[in-house]
Amino acid sequence: MPDIPLLGPIAIADGVDQVRALGARVTVLRARGGVVLVDAGSRGSLQAIRAGLRALGLSLEQVRLIVLTHCHPDHAGGLAELVAATNAPVALHESEAGIVRGDEPTPSFLRRQALQNAQPLFDMFSGPPVDVQYPLVDGDYLPKIADVRVIHTPGHTPGSICLLAETQKVLIVGDALQYRFGKLLEPSWLFTRNPEEARASLAKLLDEDFETLCFSHFQPIKQNAHDALAEMLNEKQD
Numbered sequence: 001m002p003d004i005p006l007l008g009p010i011a012i013a014d015g016v017d018q019v020r021a022l023g024a025r026v027t028v029l030r031a032r033g034g035v036v037l038v039d040a041g042s043r044g045s046l047q048a049i050r051a052g053l054r055a056l057g058l059s060l061e062q063v064r065l066i067v068l069t070h071c072h073p074d075h076a077g078g079l080a081e082l083v084a085a086t087n088a089p090v091a092l093h094e095s096e097a098g099i100v101r102g103d104e105p106t107p108s109f110l111r112r113q114a115l116q117n118a119q120p121l122f123d124m125f126s127g128p129p130v131d132v133q134y135p136l137v138d139g140d141y142l143p144k145i146a147d148v149r150v151i152h153t154p155g156h157t158p159g160s161i162c163l164l165a166e167t168q169k170v171l172i173v174g175d176a177l178q179y180r181f182g183k184l185l186e187p188s189w190l191f192t193r194n195p196e197e198a199r200a201s202l203a204k205l206l207d208e209d210f211e212t213l214c215f216s217h218f219q220p221i222k223q224n225a226h227d228a229l230a231e232m233l234n235e236k237q238d
């Protein structure tokens with residue numbers, strides 16, 4: 001049985017929660033410097049995000065920054081409406097900023113050419129172009145927000161990032177990892193552009209000090225998550 005109401009926010013750690021949006025969860029970080037939202041859900045997610053924040057005792061007006069882990073439509077499609085409702089600036093890895101701004105075409109996020117004809121369906125979840133105030137690179141700290149560091153983990157997409165909330169030792173991984181049926185797994189084969197690169201990025205995460213893993217589509221691993229990742233990568237080598 002889940003330990004949470006089916007549609008309510010999901011507690012991750014002290015000051016870190018998730019709210020449910022369309023297609024993916026949005027992570028809510030109460031950091032020194034203000035409230036940060038990580039990802040925006042698919043287009044049409046605003047109402048769900050507003051309700052989730054309200055359940056946490058927060059409001060859209062309190063949001064100081066919106067960060068995208070990558071620009072897949074289930075994470076970025078709701079960005080324009082979220083920016084309009086919050087007036088918050090946007091940050092994401094510099095290599096995907098042009099896509100969000102509308103300067104570059106949205107690349108297909110399906111790996112198999114055979115499934116390219118599904119692309120128009122996914123485009124429905126995408127939103128209009130949005131300005132990006134903070135293009136990020138590996139090692140950056142989030143602007144005006146204390147103790148949250150950017151780790152570039154390309155593979156799922158070229159600009160995928162993880163965010164390490166250093167104080168809470170929470171690693172927000174977006175789609176860089178899956179956690180299905182109690183098992184930590186590499187990112188979805190179908191939706192990952194470069195699986196070899198994705199695997200190399202996961203190995204790099206072992207250098208970081210974290211206790212909790214927070215995913216976009218799965219329940220969190222709240223404790224001993226570093227050990228779980230080490231174990232998974234170890235098994236892969238055998």
Ligand SMILES: [Zn+2]
Pocket residue numbers: 070072156175191
């Ligand atoms: Zn994705």
